[in-house]
Amino acid sequence: MEEKREKVILLVEDNPDDEELTLRALAKCGINNKVVVCRDGADALNYIFGRADYKGRNPADYPAITLLDLKLPKVDGLTVLERVRGDSRTRLMPVAVLTSSRLEEDLIRSYQLGVNSYVRKPVKSEQFVEAIRQLGLYWLLLNESPPSRVEGHGQSGA
Numbered sequence: 001m002e003e004k005r006e007k008v009i010l011l012v013e014d015n016p017d018d019e020e021l022t023l024r025a026l027a028k029c030g031i032n033n034k035v036v037v038c039r040d041g042a043d044a045l046n047y048i049f050g051r052a053d054y055k056g057r058n059p060a061d062y063p064a065i066t067l068l069d070l071k072l073p074k075v076d077g078l079t080v081l082e083r084v085r086g087d088s089r090t091r092l093m094p095v096a097v098l099t100s101s102r103l104e105e106d107l108i109r110s111y112q113l114g115v116n117s118y119v120r121k122p123v124k125s126e127q128f129v130e131a132i133r134q135l136g137l138y139w140l141l142l143n144e145s146p147p148s149r150v151e152g153h154g155q156s157g158a
Contacts, residue, residue, distance in 0.1 A: 007140050008035070008036060009136075010038065010047065011023075011035055011036070012038045013069045014069065014073055023035060024129075029132060031132075040075065043074075044066075048084060049090070060090075062093035065094050065140065066093060066094065067135070068095055068097050068099075070101050070106055070110075078113065081097075094143065096116055096117035097118045098119050099121060101120070
């Protein structure tokens with residue numbers, strides 16, 4: 001029987017205002033899970049794959065949900081998503097794009113790369129709080145996450 005994992009939220013967001021708004025929205029909705037914040041795509045990849053400042057973190061013990069912005073410094077969100085889906089240890093990691101991008105190609109490319117959910121950031125803060133509440137309820141309470149270690153773990157994909 002698998003041991004219960006702490007349901008961590010990984011927030012990948014470079015805009016300090018959006019980061020604060022997201023953290024406030026989570027708190028306002030009573031979502032008290034640990035939140036790890038990465039402010040650029042390179043730091044997010046280091047966290048996800050247990051490198052640099054996160055050395056020793058097991059990549060197979062992924063967050064319950066990753067809230068991923070697309071427009072990020074160093075490594076953009078689509079590249080982060082592509083690397084996550086390209087690695088057998090993180091391929092099943094739940095990722096929700098949370099972006100202000102209105103570009104249809106960002107939406108299409110996100111789904112082509114295997115995103116689980118794509119949410120455009122509402123402009124009004126009360127709508128944003130409601131969007132975060134619904135994301136939290138679904139991904140942290142309702143969704144049945146894959147186990148951190150699955151059959152074939154460690155084998156490369158296609």
